[in-house]
Structures are given as C-alpha cells and as structure tokens.
Amino acid sequence: MENLKYDESRLSNWSSLIFKLGVAVSSALVFIGLILIIITGGQDIQPLIPLNQIPAAIVISVGILILLLTPIIQVIVAIVLFSIAKNRLFIVISVAVLCFAAIGLAIVLT
Numbered sequence: 883m884e885n886l887k888y889d890e891s892r893l894s895n896w897s898s899l900i901f902k903l904g905v906a907v908s909s910a911l912v913f914i915g916l917i918l919i920i921i922t923g924g925q926d927i928q929p930l931i932p933l934n935q936i937p938a939a940i941v942i943s944v945g946i947l948i949l950l951l952t953p954i955i956q957v958i959v960a961i962v963l964f965s966i967a968k969n970r971l972f973i974v975i976s977v978a979v980l981c982f983a984a985i986g987l988a989i990v991l992t
Contacts, residue, residue, distance in 0.1 A: 904952030
C-alpha cells in the first residue's frame, strides 16, 4: 500500500512538472510572437519563411502546438511510470488515452 502511494506521488510530481514547463514555454512563445506582431505591425504573418526573419505567426503557432502536446507528454510519462510500477491496468488505460489523443490531434492538424 505504501508503494502505491509513493508511485502516485511520483506520477503527480512528474505530471505537475511537465504541465508547468509546457505551459511556461508555450506562454513565452505566444508572448514573444505577440511582441513581434506589435513591433513589425503584423506584416510578416506568413507561413514558413527563412529563419533570419522570425515571423510572429510561426512563434505563436509553435507555442500553441507545445500547449497541445503537453497533455500527450504527460500521458507518455504516466505510461513509463506505470510500466516501472508494473501496473498493467493503468498502462492499458494510459495507452488507450494516448491513442485517442494522437488520433484527435492528427484529425485536427490535417
């Protein structure tokens, strides 16, 4: 029973850290993109141009993509931690959640 509480605590700590990092990086990129829009007047909003002209739209898009991928990374970490704990039920549930999230993301991005 004590081992289960330790595993839950470790999963919670990793999930919290990943969520905080994902949100922080995503927010920073979106903020930088907004600053670039304000500075350039929004004239450089075009997809995929040379990196020496960092367009605001790409920075914002990467920030939003990181925000979307954060929960998926959390599920992957959960799968790893459940595998270490040899908790097969939660491994199966986490893999199913990962598959549904990947399918949903693929549908949205196409």
